[in-house]
Amino acid sequence: MxxxxxxxxxxxxxxxxxxxxxxxxxxxxxxxxxxxxxxxxxxxxxxxxxxxxxxxxxxxxxxxxxxxxxxxxxxxxxxxxxxxxxxxxxxxxxxxxxxxxxxxxxxxxxxxxxxxxxxxxxxxxxxxxxxxxxxxxxxxxxxxxxxxxxxxxxxxxxxxxxxxxxxxxxxxxxxxxxxxxxxxxEPQSQPVPRSLREVAATVSAPAAPEVAHDPFPVVAEEGWAGEYASFCLSFVRGLVESELLRRFGALADTHRPRSRGQAQADAQRWTTGLLPVVRAGRCGQWAFGIEEGHRGQGSRSEVLRRLSRGTQAVSLSFSGATTMSYYEDGKLVTVYDTRRSYQPPGERDPFDIFPQLPAHGSAAGRLLPDGRTSLGMLALPTERTPLLQRETLRAVCRVVSDHFGIDLPPGALTGELASAQVLPVLPGLDGRYRPPTELAEYITAAPEARLRTVLATQMCSLAAETGLDTYPEVIEALPQAGQDERQGVDDDSPLGIRLRTVFADAAAAWSLPRGDDGHLLIDHSEREAWRHRADAAGALVDALSLPAREVIGSVLHQRRNPNWRAEFMDQLGETLHEHRGAPPRERQARTPAAHARKRRSTQ
CATH class of the missing domain: 3.40.1580.10 (SMI1/KNR4-like)
Structure with missing residues (x-):
């Protein structure tokens, strides 16, 4: 010892x-x-x-x-x-x-x-x-x-x-x-991950759907939510069903009428890539899209911005909690969420627009005087909890119906409807990771133009480490990360569709689906490879849209090379070292092996 x-x-x-x-x-x-x-x-x-x-x-x-x-x-x-x-x-x-x-x-x-x-x-x-x-x-x-x-x-x-x-x-x-x-x-060699779509191409018959487990009970009742457990119901004024599905991100070759059961089955078959299914219909001036499950695409901000372009969109989602989101012409207006009673910056108070909404309960998160948010009081579930949750949902449905004049007739969601599988649209701009603390002073001192050049180089390295640079659309786009003028990524562009496919393949792999013989179709190493590739795809979306200082943390956080700090400082160059008054390599990160080489060269 x-x-x-x-x-x-x-x-x-x-x-x-x-x-x-x-x-x-x-x-x-x-x-x-x-x-x-x-x-x-x-x-x-x-x-x-x-x-x-x-x-x-x-x-x-x-x-x-x-x-x-x-x-x-x-x-x-x-x-x-x-x-x-x-x-x-x-x-x-x-x-x-x-x-x-x-x-x-x-x-x-x-x-x-x-x-x-x-x-x-x-x-x-x-x-x-x-x-x-x-x-x-x-x-x-x-x-x-x-x-x-x-x-x-x-x-x-x-x-x-x-x-x-x-x-x-x-x-x-x-x-x-x-x-x-x-x-x-330690960087591991990444396998070339297969997508479920590639595996599905080798079989001749569709797989049996996976069993879905919804933790919330079905309550048979009249109204929009009747016989649904978790669901998302989106309304858009003035659209036809085909345009609604297109804005959701529908794949053209999957359009066909589906019943509720058929939609559930197609969304849960690995042979269809486990892609979500949206069914669409019309009621008066409104088109609607219905999704079953607790992760409806219609609850995503990115989707609602697309749905509401040039019009209005309102979305209701239920998974124990009830959420109502309202957008106009691609912009968020307000969100009512039973889990929180405060509004982040940019949201209007929902009660100013919909005074009849039910009041928040004691379990809803609240805004504290110091600006922080509280998770609210712990509400222990009782036998009546599911009934109270459904009562709140019904009340919100009535408010939406009365305010917007939406009259969804009984049975409108139960029969066959126009439908399609959707390739989920790109996630919103994130920039979630702050720059590493140990590099923050250098990043702050760097000129934006210089930092953007380094960002582009780092993004190229990340794409190579994760296999994201195996796609021609990505290779073509990578140099744009270093340009002052960037156009972002359009969902329907070749690059946007490619990155959406990467995200979809990673999501499907994450569930580790099994074939009829019980064997894994995508193994754990492939799932990890897809996760890294999807994370890199998200960083690329940010790099093509956000200022360098907002996205550099996301790129550096994902680098697989243990010596990425030294690499970053080398790329940042003499400008910062002159600013700091330090020799270029004095503070760089090195592995012990690199230290040993430095000592030998000095001797």
Whole structure:
């Protein structure tokens, strides 16, 4: 144990001195013994030795973490976790599935600080005493990879010295940035993922539909929602059915009349790509589209903007909660949502337009005086909850009917209607990821033109890493990410259709459908490859539309090369280093192997 810690300390002091400074002084033997006594647990000897070397880490920006992000706990943290887990065990042990989920003799010695996941030691007497395992809230605790904390730290020392990948299910390699140790996921070779459409082309008959599980009960009743559980019903003034379906993103070769049952079946067959189905009809001046399930396309802002261009669109969706969205000429007017009683910027108060809407209940999120939002009070479900939810839904339906003069006759949704499968339109502009904290100052100081050039280069690298650049439409569009004038991505352009197809293939793969023989049609590695490719497609949409500073974080966040920080700084060039007054490579991230090459070249 001492030898492993000495190696770790030596490496950190040379390569990552800021992280080295986060190591705390030793814990006292009395504190360790008192914690073990309170928990009525025998601590493994190597845990005691480790705490006698370093009592966890100090708070700060350059903390020592283990591969995957787990942070070593001090004695007080170990005791705090132990108290909580034993209290939960005594209170809820009968509800735990088995001891593979948790046991009162499991001891957490490293955690994520913001989640209940972490690294644990098996303190049960027997052959497994002292083994290191992982605990994940959703799946439980698993052992078998590392027999002791001493072996774990020995492996950590080897990984740091030789730049080796470490981890359980995912592997991470050590990277140094600004004298701080970071862990980056080891890039894996990506398979060329097949789409369900490609697999379907090899079979001669349509597959049986998958069984859909809707958590909300069906309540047979009169009115729009009769006999539906979760659904989305969209109305657009002045359109014919074919134009409504086109705006939804309908595929031309899937147009045909469908009953409700046929639409459900087609939406749940893997041989049709698991694409959603919209059925369409007319009532007076309004065309309507009906979708079954809790993820209706008509509830998406991007779809409602298309539906309402040059006219009005109102959408009702129900999945326990009721949502009514109103758009005019491609712009949001208001949203009524039983889950929140406040309006984000850009939304009008729905009660100003529809005074008869039912008031929000106590469980709805609210806006706090400091500008934050509250999740509201926890409303425990009762036997009447489904009935109250349906009462609210019926009230909202009446308001929409009265305000817009929509008279949907009984039975209008039950028979055959014009319909089509839809290729979902592109997601809205996101820019969800802020620039990495460690690069924020450089990104802020960079001229927009220079940053956009770097963004385009980074986007090309991301496309290559994820296979997004295998499509000619993408290759043609990538240079546009570096141009000052960008047109964005039109849903119906060749590039838009290509990216929509990528998103649809990724969504279908995520469900891991199986064939009639029970075997997976798309395996886990292909599903991951589709996820990475779809994420890159979203970043490309943003890069072709948003300012560079708003999208650079999304692109950098997804890079697969562990040395992306150094690559980014190289591309940013001398301009920023002159601004900062630092040599070009002084603060760049390097793997330990790169550090070794630098030392050899210096010698």
């Amino acid at each position: 001492d030898r492993s810690w000495q190696r770790i300390e030596t490496w950190l002091a040379e390569h990552a001195p800021s992280t080295f400074e986060s190591l705390r002084p030793p814990a006292s033997a009395d504190a360790i013994s008192a914690a073990a006594d309170e928990l009525r647990m025998k601590f493994p000897a190597d845990l005691v030795e480790s705490l006698r070397r370093h009592d966890g880490i100090s708070a700060g920006p350059a903390l020592l973490s283990f591969p995957g992000g787990d942070l070593p706990l001090d004695v007080d943290g170990i005791l705090r976790h132990g108290r909580m887990s034993q209290w939960l065990w005594n209170r809820h042990s009968e509800d735990l599935p088995d001891e593979t989920y948790w046991h009162p003799k499991f001891l957490m010695f490293a955690d994520r600080r913001v989640t209940p996941d972490g690294l644990v030691l098996d303190c049960r007497e027997g052959a497994t005493f002292g083994a290191v395992g992982t605990h994940l809230k959703g799946s439980g605790t698993s052992f078998g990879r590392c027999p002791s904390l001493a072996a774990f730290l020995h492996e950590l020392a080897d990984g740091l010295e030789h730049g080796l990948a470490m981890g359980w299910w995912r592997k991470f390699v050590p990277v140094v940035w600004q004298e701080t140790l970071l862990w980056e996921e």
